[in-house]
Amino acid sequence: MDDEPVRSSPLEQRLSRLLHRRRAESRLRNLKASPPGSIDFSSNDFLSLSTSPQLRQSFLSELQAHSSQLGSTGSRLLDGNSELAESLERELAAFHGGQAGLLTNSGFDANVSLFSCLPQAGDVIVYDELIHASVHESVHRTR
Numbered sequence: 001m002d003d004e005p006v007r008s009s010p011l012e013q014r015l016s017r018l019l020h021r022r023r024a025e026s027r028l029r030n031l032k033a034s035p036p037g038s039i040d041f042s043s044n045d046f047l048s049l050s051t052s053p054q055l056r057q058s059f060l061s062e063l064q065a066h067s068s069q070l071g072s073t074g075s076r077l078l079d080g081n082s083e084l085a086e087s088l089e090r091e092l093a094a095f096h097g098g099q100a101g102l103l104t105n106s107g108f109d110a111n112v113s114l115f116s117c118l119p120q121a122g123d124v125i126v127y128d129e130l131i132h133a134s135v136h137e138s139v140h141r142t143r
């Protein structure tokens, strides 16, 4: 039997220290799934669209009618772009009265995209402590 203590690598030690620090600062997050049948008081599904039978049917019909493949197959900047994505962007822009639209994977990604290209050297970004974490993260990345 080997009595040697299990040694962790420098990378594991560093990650362990970082996790410990996150836990100490109450910044360690965990994924949780809502139990089936629970009542939703905290998501962004204010209109209950996620469980709308009409929206579900409409989504499936659109998918059936316009998409011969599932997924983009890759980055839109390379070969993952599609007429379907572009037409949805045009439709969303028109709905919001904007000149153009841009689909992103999430609101978090939208903020990272925006704040990594709009602010230029010398610009000032004013925000408060209640700004969404994605803006916080984005702003601090662009410094």
Ligand SMILES: Cc1ncc(COP(=O)(O)O)c(C=O)c1O
Binding pocket: 044, 105, 106, 107, 108, 109, 111, 132, 134
């Ligand atoms: C203002 C704001 N920005 C960004 C996000 C992040 O969006 P997502 O969860 O799609 O990444 C949210 C999510 O609630 C938000 O309220």
